[in-house]
Amino acid sequence: MREVAIIGVGMIDWGELWGKSLREIWAEAALAALDDAGIDRVDLITVGCMSPGLFVGQEHLASLLADEIGMAGVASTRVESACASGSLAFRAGFAEVAAGLSDLVLVTGVEKMTDVDGADATYALGTAADQELEGFHGITFPGLYAMMARVHMAHHGTTSRQLAAVAAKNHANGLLNPHAQYHMRVSIDDVLGSTMVADPLHLLDCSPITDGAAAVVLAPLDKAKDHVGNRTVVKVAGSGLATDTIALANREDLARLRAVELAAERAYVMAGRRPSDIHVAEVHDCFTIAEIMATEALGFFEPGEGGPAAERGLTALGDRLPINPSGGLKSKGHPVGATGVAQIAEITLQLLGKAGQRQVEGARVGLTQNMGGSGGSSTVHILEAV
Amino acid sequence: MREVAIIGVGMIDWGELWGKSLREIWAEAALAALDDAGIDRVDLITVGCMSPGLFVGQEHLASLLADEIGMAGVASTRVESACASGSLAFRAGFAEVAAGLSDLVLVTGVEKMTDVDGADATYALGTAADQELEGFHGITFPGLYAMMARVHMAHHGTTSRQLAAVAAKNHANGLLNPHAQYHMRVSIDDVLGSTMVADPLHLLDCSPITDGAAAVVLAPLDKAKDHVGNRTVVKVAGSGLATDTIALANREDLARLRAVELAAERAYVMAGRRPSDIHVAEVHDCFTIAEIMATEALGFFEPGEGGPAAERGLTALGDRLPINPSGGLKSKGHPVGATGVAQIAEITLQLLGKAGQRQVEGARVGLTQNMGGSGGSSTVHILEAV
Numbered sequence: 001m002r003e004v005a006i007i008g009v010g011m012i013d014w015g016e017l018w019g020k021s022l023r024e025i026w027a028e029a030a031l032a033a034l035d036d037a038g039i040d041r042v043d044l045i046t047v048g049c050m051s052p053g054l055f056v057g058q059e060h061l062a063s064l065l066a067d068e069i070g071m072a073g074v075a076s077t078r079v080e081s082a083c084a085s086g087s088l089a090f091r092a093g094f095a096e097v098a099a100g101l102s103d104l105v106l107v108t109g110v111e112k113m114t115d116v117d118g119a120d121a122t123y124a125l126g127t128a129a130d131q132e133l134e135g136f137h138g139i140t141f142p143g144l145y146a147m148m149a150r151v152h153m154a155h156h157g158t159t160s161r162q163l164a165a166v167a168a169k170n171h172a173n174g175l176l177n178p179h180a181q182y183h184m185r186v187s188i189d190d191v192l193g194s195t196m197v198a199d200p201l202h203l204l205d206c207s208p209i210t211d212g213a214a215a216v217v218l219a220p221l222d223k224a225k226d227h228v229g230n231r232t233v234v235k236v237a238g239s240g241l242a243t244d245t246i247a248l249a250n251r252e253d254l255a256r257l258r259a260v261e262l263a264a265e266r267a268y269v270m271a272g273r274r275p276s277d278i279h280v281a282e283v284h285d286c287f288t289i290a291e292i293m294a295t296e297a298l299g300f301f302e303p304g305e306g307g308p309a310a311e312r313g314l315t316a317l318g319d320r321l322p323i324n325p326s327g328g329l330k331s332k333g334h335p336v337g338a339t340g341v342a343q344i345a346e347i348t349l350q351l352l353g354k355a356g357q358r359q360v361e362g363a364r365v366g367l368t369q370n371m372g373g374s375g376g377s378s379t380v381h382i383l384e385a386v
Numbered sequence: 387m388r389e390v391a392i393i394g395v396g397m398i399d400w401g402e403l404w405g406k407s408l409r410e411i412w413a414e415a416a417l418a419a420l421d422d423a424g425i426d427r428v429d430l431i432t433v434g435c436m437s438p439g440l441f442v443g444q445e446h447l448a449s450l451l452a453d454e455i456g457m458a459g460v461a462s463t464r465v466e467s468a469c470a471s472g473s474l475a476f477r478a479g480f481a482e483v484a485a486g487l488s489d490l491v492l493v494t495g496v497e498k499m500t501d502v503d504g505a506d507a508t509y510a511l512g513t514a515a516d517q518e519l520e521g522f523h524g525i526t527f528p529g530l531y532a533m534m535a536r537v538h539m540a541h542h543g544t545t546s547r548q549l550a551a552v553a554a555k556n557h558a559n560g561l562l563n564p565h566a567q568y569h570m571r572v573s574i575d576d577v578l579g580s581t582m583v584a585d586p587l588h589l590l591d592c593s594p595i596t597d598g599a600a601a602v603v604l605a606p607l608d609k610a611k612d613h614v615g616n617r618t619v620v621k622v623a624g625s626g627l628a629t630d631t632i633a634l635a636n637r638e639d640l641a642r643l644r645a646v647e648l649a650a651e652r653a654y655v656m657a658g659r660r661p662s663d664i665h666v667a668e669v670h671d672c673f674t675i676a677e678i679m680a681t682e683a684l685g686f687f688e689p690g691e692g693g694p695a696a697e698r699g700l701t702a703l704g705d706r707l708p709i710n711p712s713g714g715l716k717s718k719g720h721p722v723g724a725t726g727v728a729q730i731a732e733i734t735l736q737l738l739g740k741a742g743q744r745q746v747e748g749a750r751v752g753l754t755q756n757m758g759g760s761g762g763s764s765t766v767h768i769l770e771a772v
Contacts, residue, residue, distance in 0.1 A: 053437045054440065057521070060632055060762060063467065063468075063631075063763040072630055073645070078466045080465075098487060101387070101484060250458075376453075377449040
């Protein structure tokens with residue numbers, strides 16, 4: 001298997017981008033990544049996108065978007081696994097380069113979510129849940145995560161204040177990220193005082209609806225120096241994918257994210273790394289409880305210790321293990337198909353020492369964790385500066 | 387790069403399967419392929435599906451379907467490129483095995499199209515066209531292919547009778563395929579006498595709306611013998627992907643399928659094969675004109691010779707180069723996400739000498755060509771008996 005490096009990163013400002021179309025925001029991110037890599041052609045494009053059919057009425061993005069940047073003819077494919085679509089598009093590109101089927105791959109993620117009204121967006125997102133066991137009964141994602149939070153509280157004594165600490169930290173980080181959707185300081189009391197959406201989750205425990213895109217460029221590691229000279233390069237050291245039942249009703253333990261545990265195990269084994277080797281991580285904080293459960297599933301903290309760790313500040317910038325320096329889904333935004341690629345982009349910048357005010361000093365090994373639905377699918381990637 | 391073999395095939399009866407759900411038909415095909423391969427676990431599942439969001443209101447299939455066959459936990463991913471989704475799922479699995487990331491991969495395709503009414507199905511399929519340049523103006527796929535047919539007729543003198551000959555041949559082949567949606571003899575005059583849908587395409591020039599699923603199992607070639615003993619194995623010799631503008635308005639020549647030409651070139655180079663080496667092919671006959679244009683783009687016939695070749699019977703079973711022995715999309719049916727995988731399944735059976743009454747004698751090298759939209763994306767795979 002060939003080793004694979006990331007040689008370019010493209011991020012754009014995320015938000016409610018009513019003046020731009022899906023193809024426009026995608027092209028901005030794609031061209032930024034190509035520019036960063038210093039190339040103007042690739043062998044393959046991969047596109048992570050959850051539901052362009054329901055959000056904007058357009059499928060067949062792989063072809064459409066290649067043409068949008070003047071590359072009609074190039075191989076191109078779209079990958080979907082709900083909110084984990086972006087990282088699965090990254091894995092697809094990684095496999096192509098690792099196999100030697102493609103040399104240069106433009107990995108992208110995009111979602112345009114604000115062109116439909118709130119009810120239609122909720123319906124579209126709801127198709128990531130099990131239609132027969134969950135959707136038809138009317139439950140949506142805040143409700144599903146609220147049930148997981150309730151069980152986590154019951155098993156481990158996790159508190160609403162601990163959940164709120166995750167939101168406060170990620171909004172503090174987002175203030176340092178010029179691309180983030182929200183630039184506002186949020187206190188623990190702000191979270192606890194915000195509207196209850198699905199008990200125990202308040203409005204400020206939830207990630208937002210976002211338009212956004214992100215991109216990175218992959219190349220074989222042994223050819224990466226041709227493109228970036230003698231500068232530091234980021235290598236893809238480990239890649240793990242896994243699933244769980246998408247219906248909560250079929251899970252043995254709602255306080256654990258089994259897909260994250262399995263994906264992490266696979267990625268750690270492949271990279272020859274342990275949780276204690278990780279200097280910085282981007283994890284899937286679609287709701288505050290998700291970040292707490294993910295940090296436990298990834299082995300950063302023991303089960304039940306994720307909440308106290310967040311409240312004590314261990315996951316803040318400058319502390320033991322900074323989590324979501326980008327602001328996470330909570331503050332940076334969550335354009336579902338783009339999120340997984342943006343996580344890779346953030347960790348790449350961190351490992352290159354290019355993360356500006358939110359830089360984690362000395363970060364050489366980083367991790368990303370991206371999740372679909374209520375944990376029905378998850379990926380974990382481990383990146384290393386070499 | 388590791389060489390990759392197909393060690394199992396799963397096909398089910400296709401049609402209007404109103405009594406079954408998407409997950410049920412998928413599971414039938416998936417389990418049939420696993421049974422054929424003699425295995426009960428895989429490292430990865432890939433799912434080709436165009437628009438489960440619009441057709442049945444369910445995304446996140448990769449996780450849902452893994453759980454449906456008792457494999458929650460396994461890595462799983464969904465791939466989409468409109469009607470080429472199935473073959474892109476095959477390519478995704480191929481890349482994983484070739485890279486050494488996965489050993490055993492269950493490659494699947496599925497579409498459940500009859501759970502919505504005709505207008506909604508037309509809308510869903512229409513999302514494979516360019517929304518801004520085509521969809522918003524009201525054109526649907528019969529109209530797009532009719533324009534291509536008109537230009538082909540004008541450039542090359544292709545006739546309605548030649549188009550009809552494709553339908554007659556494929557329906558004759560479909561009579562020999564127990565899984566086909568339609569078992570009926572159709573004459574050239576039947577086609578010419580059927581309702582005009584979009585001039586010059588009659589109803590019987592068009593492939594139908596279908597529910598269906600198909601699956602194959604991949605393994606490293608050097609381990610394939612562990613599973614199938616000393617029997618003949620089918621190797622994946624070549625894989626080519628390409629795109630074109632999805633909007634017809636942006637193409638230089640509507641009488642050519644540029645994505646098919648590029649994908650074929652890439653697959654032939656990889657396999658070290660030429661068009662004259664191919665003994666049997668499954669091509670994407672969503673409309674009769676598409677088969678004629680594809681056989682030209684694949685290099686089987688010179689531009690303008692595809693129509694006469696079909697009318698003279700050169701592509702019939704027992705003649706020079708049998709095309710679509712399965713009955714093709716026209717007679718076997720066209721559940722869009724499943725079609726590309728079913729093409730691989732058919733050629734695998736042909737190369738193993740297991741195609742029953744429709745067997746192409748002595749076939750050792752076969753080709754599949756699967757296409758998205760009006761040719762906005764295409765794949766070509768070359769398979770060989772070894």
